[in-house]
Amino acid sequence: MLNDTLKARYDRQIRLSQIGLEGQETLVNSRVLMIGMGGLGSPASLYLAAAGIGTLTLVDFDVVEESNLQRQIVHRQATVGLAKVDSAKATLHEVNPHIQINAINAFLSPEQLLTLCQQADVVVDCTDNGFSRTAINEAAMQAQKPLVSAAAIRWEGQLSVFDGRDPNAPCYLCFDPQANQGGETCDAQGIVAPLVGTLGVMQALETIKVLLGKASLIGEVLLFDGLTMTQRKFKLTQDADCPVCRARREKTTD
Ligand SMILES: [Zn+2]
Numbered sequence: 001m002l003n004d005t006l007k008a009r010y011d012r013q014i015r016l017s018q019i020g021l022e023g024q025e026t027l028v029n030s031r032v033l034m035i036g037m038g039g040l041g042s043p044a045s046l047y048l049a050a051a052g053i054g055t056l057t058l059v060d061f062d063v064v065e066e067s068n069l070q071r072q073i074v075h076r077q078a079t080v081g082l083a084k085v086d087s088a089k090a091t092l093h094e095v096n097p098h099i100q101i102n103a104i105n106a107f108l109s110p111e112q113l114l115t116l117c118q119q120a121d122v123v124v125d126c127t128d129n130g131f132s133r134t135a136i137n138e139a140a141m142q143a144q145k146p147l148v149s150a151a152a153i154r155w156e157g158q159l160s161v162f163d164g165r166d167p168n169a170p171c172y173l174c175f176d177p178q179a180n181q182g183g184e185t186c187d188a189q190g191i192v193a194p195l196v197g198t199l200g201v202m203q204a205l206e207t208i209k210v211l212l213g214k215a216s217l218i219g220e221v222l223l224f225d226g227l228t229m230t231q232r233k234f235k236l237t238q239d240a241d242c243p244v245c246r247a248r249r250e251k252t253t254d
Contacts, residue, residue: 002028006098008082010052023212024052030211031055035121035136037084038062039191040150041126042074043200048093048124051208055100056092057116060084061107071193110135110235117143122210124203125172128187130179137172139181140164141244144206146210146218147172150203153189157199160236161206161217167248169219174239194228 002025012022019027032053034041037060048056050093062084064075072084079087085103092101107118113135117123123140125133125147133149142163147162149172152227152239163169173179202222217233224231238245 006197007044028054030121034124035059037088039071039196040200042072043197044204047204049096049245057102058085059104113139123147130183134180150199152196152199157224161215163218167252170236170238173244174242198237
């Protein structure tokens with residue numbers, strides 16, 4: 001049960017018929033694993049913390065650099081040189097001292113990643129390269145957890161939810177079979193600051209909806225173009241040759 005302080009704090013969400021007291025209690029009792037405390041992870045973590053997600057586990061192995069501050073708004077000039085997870089934890093606790101934040105400053109092994117996914121209700125991929133996305137997808141699908149995935153570059157972004165709970169739902173590798181070759185990065189291609197903010201905020205929104213059982217992007221990809229302010233969605237189906245999904249299907253028929 002929420003005490004009066006928390007009821008007042010989350011009042012504007014509790015007022016929504018889709019959330020209410022029960023939904024807010026669900027959020028407060030939820031555990032979200034966030035990997036990457038950069039351009040996507042900054043706004044996503046700020047909103048998830050403010051919205052009252054009870055436990056956030058933050059993972060990153062980087063330190064804050066001057067060139068991050070253009071878009072990674074959870075970090076501060078004063079935290080340049082610090083581990084990103086420690087910098088983010090300090091800001092998030094200023095925003096909301098009522099939540100638990102675990103900071104993991106490490107490059108995770110596949111086994112560590114799997115364990116953290118198993119402990120989470122939702123996995124949020126805020127990384128910036130195909131290698132990490134491939135590893136996170138594999139772990140989240142194996143752990144049978146929903147994965148909220150976003151990517152942003154230049155003026156464009158994409159967002160989707162890959163539902164590890166459903167062995168017939170598509171995964172990230174179905175969407176991008178070449179992902180493990182790395183792909184383009186913002187470091188090389190550039191990115192306009194609010195674009196990555198937009199995608200990170202939408203990622204937080206979809207994460208809250210997953211926790212409430214109201215996710216709308218399962219099996220769909222949303223594409224957003226910040227230069228023309230247009231967005232479109234397309235349906236995604238499972239790739240029959242996807243090795244990650246094949247393993248999931250076989251697991252359920254065991
Ligand atoms: Zn797949």
